[in-house]
Amino acid sequence: MLKILVVDDHAIVRSGLVMLLNGKHDMEVVGEAAAGEEGIQAAQMLTPDVVLMDLSMPPGMDGLTATEKLKQLIPDMAILILTMHDDDEYLFRAIHVGASGYILKSAPHEELLTAIRSVAAGNAYLYPTATKRLMNEYMERMKNGENSGTYESLSEREREVLARIAKGFSNKEIAEQLVISVKTVESHKSNVMEKLGLKTRPELVKYAAKKGLLNFE
Structure with missing residues (x-):
C-alpha cells in the first residue's frame, strides 16, 4: 500500500485527490497540507512514500522551495509536482530542486496514478509533452x-x-x-x-x- 501526502492550497483539489487515490487498492492518502511549511512538517511526521506537491501556494512557501527543503531533510523522499503550469522554466527548476516527477493537473486520472506508482518505485516521471520538448531541445x-x-x-x-x-x-x-x-x-x-x-x-x-x-x- 503506497502512502501518499497531498500538499495543495485548494481544499477542493485536495478533496478530489483524496477520493481518487483512496479509491485505489494500492494507495492510501495518509495526510493533507495546505502550504509548503505544513507539507514539510507532515512529511517528516508521516513519512509517506510519495508527496504530491502543488507548485503555487500563495501566500506561503511555494512548492519548489518546499521540495528543495524537504529533499535536504529526507533525500530519498519521492516528490511529484502536480501543477497547472505547462512551462519549461518551472519544469527545469523542479528537476533541479530534486522533484521525482512533474505532471499537469489537466492530465487524465490514469496518467496521475501511473506517475505516482512510477516515482514510488524510484523512477522519474515527466508528462509526455514535456519529455518530447526536452528531447527536441x-x-x-x-x-x-x-x-x-x-x-x-x-x-x-x-x-x-x-x-x-x-x-x-x-x-x-x-x-x-x-x-x-x-x-x-x-x-x-x-x-x-x-x-x-x-x-x-x-x-x-x-x-x-x-x-x-x-x-x-
Whole structure:
C-alpha cells in the first residue's frame, strides 16, 4: 500500500485527490497540507512514500522551495509536482530542486496514478509533452553542434562567474566578490559564452535558470 501526502492550497483539489487515490487498492492518502511549511512538517511526521506537491501556494512557501527543503531533510523522499503550469522554466527548476516527477493537473486520472506508482518505485516521471520538448531541445543542440557545450565543460571559476552574471552583478562587482581583476572576469565570461554557444545576456540568464543557478525564493 503506497502512502501518499497531498500538499495543495485548494481544499477542493485536495478533496478530489483524496477520493481518487483512496479509491485505489494500492494507495492510501495518509495526510493533507495546505502550504509548503505544513507539507514539510507532515512529511517528516508521516513519512509517506510519495508527496504530491502543488507548485503555487500563495501566500506561503511555494512548492519548489518546499521540495528543495524537504529533499535536504529526507533525500530519498519521492516528490511529484502536480501543477497547472505547462512551462519549461518551472519544469527545469523542479528537476533541479530534486522533484521525482512533474505532471499537469489537466492530465487524465490514469496518467496521475501511473506517475505516482512510477516515482514510488524510484523512477522519474515527466508528462509526455514535456519529455518530447526536452528531447527536441536536445536533438536541436546536437544538430547545431552544441552537444559539447555543456555545463560540465565549464571550470569552477567559470561557473561562479556565470551564476553572478545571471543574477545581475556587474563585472566590477564580480571581480570584487571573487577577488580577481575585471579583465579576468571578462575573459571568463567570454569563455562561458563560447563554450555554451550563447550570444546574448538574456540567453545566458535563461540557461542559468534552467541549470538552477538563480535563487528564486
